[in-house]
Amino acid sequence: MRYLTAGETHGPQLTAIIEGLPSNMNVLAEEINNQLARRQKGYGRGLRMQIEKDTVNIVGGVRHGKTTGAPVALVVENKDWAHWTKVMSVEPVEEENEGKRRVNRPRPGHADLNGGLKYNQRDLRNILERSSARETTVRVAVGAIARAFLAEFGIKVAGQVIRIGEVEAVRQELPLDELIRLTEESPVRVTDKGAEAKMMAAIDQAKSEGDTLGGIVEVIVEGVPVGLGSHVQWDRKLDGRIAQAVVSIQAFKGVEFGIGFEAASTKGSKLHDEILYSEEDGFNRRTNRAGGLEGGMTTGEPIVVRGVMKPIATLYKALPSVDIDTKEVFTAQIERSDTCAVPAAGVIMENVVAWVVAQAFMEKFGGDSIEEIRRNYTSYLEQVKEY
Ligand SMILES: Cc1cc2nc3c(=O)[nH]c(=O)nc-3n(C[C@H](O)[C@H](O)[C@H](O)COP(=O)(O)O)c2cc1C
Numbered sequence: 554m555r556y557l558t559a560g561e562t563h564g565p566q567l568t569a570i571i572e573g574l575p576s577n578m579n580v581l582a583e584e585i586n587n588q589l590a591r592r593q594k595g596y597g598r599g600l601r602m603q604i605e606k607d608t609v610n611i612v613g614g615v616r617h618g619k620t621t622g623a624p625v626a627l628v629v630e631n632k633d634w635a636h637w638t639k640v641m642s643v644e645p646v647e648e649e650n651e652g653k654r655r656v657n658r659p660r661p662g663h664a665d666l667n668g669g670l671k672y673n674q675r676d677l678r679n680i681l682e683r684s685s686a687r688e689t690t691v692r693v694a695v696g697a698i699a700r701a702f703l704a705e706f707g708i709k710v711a712g713q714v715i716r717i718g719e720v721e722a723v724r725q726e727l728p729l730d731e732l733i734r735l736t737e738e739s740p741v742r743v744t745d746k747g748a749e750a751k752m753m754a755a756i757d758q759a760k761s762e763g764d765t766l767g768g769i770v771e772v773i774v775e776g777v778p779v780g781l782g783s784h785v786q787w788d789r790k791l792d793g794r795i796a797q798a799v800v801s802i803q804a805f806k807g808v809e810f811g812i813g814f815e816a817a818s819t820k821g822s823k824l825h826d827e828i829l830y831s832e833e834d835g836f837n838r839r840t841n842r843a844g845g846l847e848g849g850m851t852t853g854e855p856i857v858v859r860g861v862m863k864p865i866a867t868l869y870k871a872l873p874s875v876d877i878d879t880k881e882v883f884t885a886q887i888e889r890s891d892t893c894a895v896p897a898a899g900v901i902m903e904n905v906v907a908w909v910v911a912q913a914f915m916e917k918f919g920g921d922s923i924e925e926i927r928r929n930y931t932s933y934l935e936q937v938k939e940y
């Protein structure tokens with residue numbers, strides 16, 4: 554399975570094409586819209602989220618709510634396009650519009666300068682339009698389909714915010730449904746009410762200072778069988794593939810699994826998850842410090858992965874930059890911007906991780922219809938049970 558996205562942040566729409574989904578799988582616009590709505594929430598976002606009302610248009614590969622095996626095409630419209638039609642027009646614009654909203658003072662931390670130099674663009678809008686995290690709308694729509702696929706096999710995905718700026722949330726070990734319920738109620742997607750208030754105050758303060766904040770989000774995938782991914786080739790290792798998906802989210806700079814970076818200062822005897830066996834549960838572990846992955850393969854324990862998001866690049870109190878025309882020192886251009894997008898990014902991370910796990914599941918149990926995959930899966934579970 555693979556997918557591509559296209560579209561600009563202020564263009565008419567974002568598009569995704571997914572290739573390789575099995576037939577006879579339920580794909581409901583309502584489920585996709587639910588994920589899109591989750592992505593739009595989250596304390597700290599700018600005015601754009603009040604303009605958009607993201608909903609999906611399924612324009613290929615699905616009939617009467619089920620996949621046919623053909624590529625699935627998804628479209629999400631930009632409501633903001635109405636305000637940008639002239640600036641963004643695909644036709645050459647008239648002279649009077651030519652200079653309007655041209656970007657010539659690159660923002661440190663964004664893609665503007667590198668993209669301008671690389672693609673030889675003198676209007677950096679041609680870079681920012683595509684580097685913008687607006688693109689994640691359709692990645693989330695794709696992830697919603699991956700989640701629906703995983704749900705057919707009892708696999709669930711959830712997420713929570715662990716840190717915003719200097720405020721860390723106390724992590725509770727909760728049943729996944731409870732975690733989902735509590736984080737859905739929280740504007741910053743935490744279960745720790747004390748941290749919630751402090752995080753919101755930190756975002757307000759950063760905003761009033763023209764500054765921005767980053768943070769850490771955690772994603773948990775429960776119900777995965779042992780043996781997704783593989784140890785035999787570098788690009789089949791599932792931890793590596795999940796890491797790639799996480800760091801591909803705009804502004805994500807780090808990733809860790811299970812106990813993560815703490816592993817560096819933990820002795821082996823205190824780190825590795827002891828192997829247990831019982832008739833009822835088969836092979837299992839008392840602990841899950843590995844975060845559900847060993848040797849690039851799932852252990853059967855939940856996948857636990859965290860991603861680090863840097864602070865938003867566009868600062869209302871802009872940083873020094875250089876005008877690409879005059880080469881003079883100026884402050885960077887200010888585009889309308891978020892103060893903190895960590896809670897929203899947590900939803901994005903859930904969905905990109907769901908995609909990679911669904912992809913690995915398809916590789917292992919793959920078939921052309923959901924029925925064929927179910928047969929393959931059931932037979933593998935028998936093999937594992939009898940091992
Ligand atoms: C949900 C989300 C919202 C974002 N909003 C903004 C924003 O309003 N302004 C901004 O400068 N960057 C924002 N970013 C981050 C930029 O898109 C990102 O920093 C930029 O594309 C450069 O890529 P890099 O940070 O991965 O190197 C956002 C990222 C995410 C995930």
Ligand SMILES: C=C(O[C@@H]1CC(C(=O)O)=C[C@@H](OP(=O)(O)O)[C@H]1O)C(=O)O
Nearest residue numbers: 599601684685686687803888889890891
């Ligand atoms: C549009 C979204 O996020 C955008 C991501 C983004 C960036 O630079 O990444 C910059 C802002 O764009 P705008 O100037 O249009 O407000 C955010 O709003 C979205 O998440 O749907």
